[in-house]
Amino acid sequence: MLAIERRRIFMHEMIASPQSDKFVIVRPGEKAGMQIPRAMFQELSSAVEADRDIPNWLLEAARRAWSLELGGRSSRESVLIRPETAFNYGRASWEINKGCNFNCEHCYLAERKFEGLPWKEKQELISMLRDAGVLWLQITGGEPTIDKDFMGAYEQAYRSGMMIEILTNGSRLHRPEMIELFKSMPPHRVKVSLYGATPDSFDSLTRKRGAFNLLMKGLSAAKAAELSLSMSLIITKHNAHEIDAMRALGREYATAVDEFSNISPTYDGSPEPLGTQAPGFLDKSAVFSGCPAGHTFFHVDPHGFVTMCKIGRENPISLMDEGLEGLWRLPAIADAQMLRTGGCSGCQLSGSCRVCRPLAKAYQQAKAPLESYCQHEGDAP
Structure with a gap:
């Protein structure tokens, strides 16, 4: 009923x-x-x-x-x-909670504390996202589906007229209430991260025994319910030897598959995740050509603080204190973070750089070797 x-x-x-x-x-x-x-x-x-x-x-x-x-x-x-608004923000991502039931070795989050806004303020936040013009909303974490308010927040965002993408580790997809939620109110996308093709590799990277079995239960339940999934293959030293098997899992359960092999430091510049990088899997394909972060897109953390994106978190704006008026300051904050600083100032090869400025700054703070982020390695100034 x-x-x-x-x-x-x-x-x-x-x-x-x-x-x-x-x-x-x-x-x-x-x-x-x-x-x-x-x-x-x-x-x-x-x-x-x-x-x-x-x-x-x-x-x-x-x-x-x-x-x-x-x-x-x-x-x-x-x-x-959806009515017209004074703002130009069509997209946003929201960390509903940084808490997670996995403890992934490669995670870019500096801390994974299980905390955030109470339900009433989550409701207020979703209303503000709607009034900012957000049509495409990505709900992420941590693991978003373990937040006690996830289902209510999803329903409100859906009812508000948002096309919702869920970034999940898939560990709770097998739950009947989760399957029914997505069947009755279809998300734009459910994107599942794949950390290996066997319990050994998957559980090793997530540092949680039984994690792979939870994922497979979720994928099987989603397939039986005919939910459309996409999948992100996270390639690390734990699973690079299984890449063909990971691709086969992607083809079996997902309608679209992406691969990610460039491991980043935490957004505040801690180097620990870099140790999971798989040798020989650094992606050198895409040249950074600009980003609308802070202008047509923004990120919200679990406490309602807005930043240009998940990585560029300088000078956060509190939506709960300032309301939507605070968004007028965001473009200038974003532009300041895109300026080349440190070792990248005056680089003559910047036109072929493959890393955005906030991420490059995190690599620099982590004192990461150039080959892990600078495509020119020793030739860069």
């Missing part, structure tokens, strides 16, 4: 939202979306407000994009309209 009530109260078929100077229509659980002009957005908004019929152009577009038949459906029940 609870699942039925959730569907009836919270479910919407589509979300229509401003995004910077554009207007988009998206559908929870679907990758495809559409961009529409302002006139169509205004027409749709008026139809929903008056609960008139869904415009014919949207009926046809929904049929083409998602094979969704909306004929005879109420526009107010089918479409959630």
Whole structure:
């Protein structure tokens, strides 16, 4: 009965939202979306407000994009309209709690304390994210699903018209209440981290006996429920010899697979995670070409402090104290953190650098060897 009530109260078929100077229509659980002009957005908004019929152009577009038949459906029940805001933030990530049921050796978090905002303030925070214009919300941790308020926070964010991505270790995906939550209110993406293909490698990196078995229970439950998962393969010295088996697991359970082999220090510059780097697996492919962090995207920690991103945490802004007005200061704070300092000042090879400035600063503070982050190694100034 609870699942039925959730569907009836919270479910919407589509979300229509401003995004910077554009207007988009998206559908929870679907990758495809559409961009529409302002006139169509205004027409749709008026139809929903008056609960008139869904415009014919949207009926046809929904049929083409998602094979969704909306004929005879109420526009107010089918479409959630996100209003325009004064802010330009379409995306955010939120560490609901840094606590974790694993103790991963490679983790970039300096501390993993289980603490954060009480439920009432979490509710206020989600409302502020909505009012800042956030459509795409990533909920992370620690392990977000172990927070006692995770399910309630997910429901509120979903009800507010957000496309939600969950970053998880998969250890609680097997729980019936978690499966039912994601079936009744589809996330945009559930992204599971894979730390090995066997109990030996997986449990060694996570430093938790039984961690691999918990993951496999979660993957099996998600597959049985036909949930769409993506997977991040975290390549380290513990599992590099199993890379083919890890890829096979990814193909079996996920619709999309990424690989990550560049291990970073903690965001405050502690070098401990660097010891897990797998020799020969440093990715040297992508040149850093800029980042919208602090301008169209921001990060929120468990206490409601906003920073440009998960790594660039200087001069945090307290949303709980300042409210949304504090976001007006964020672009300047972000720009200051993108300036080249230390050993990177005046580098003649900066045009081909592959590391953003906040991350490079963390590497420098950790006194990491150049080959672990500077693609020019000894040639860099």
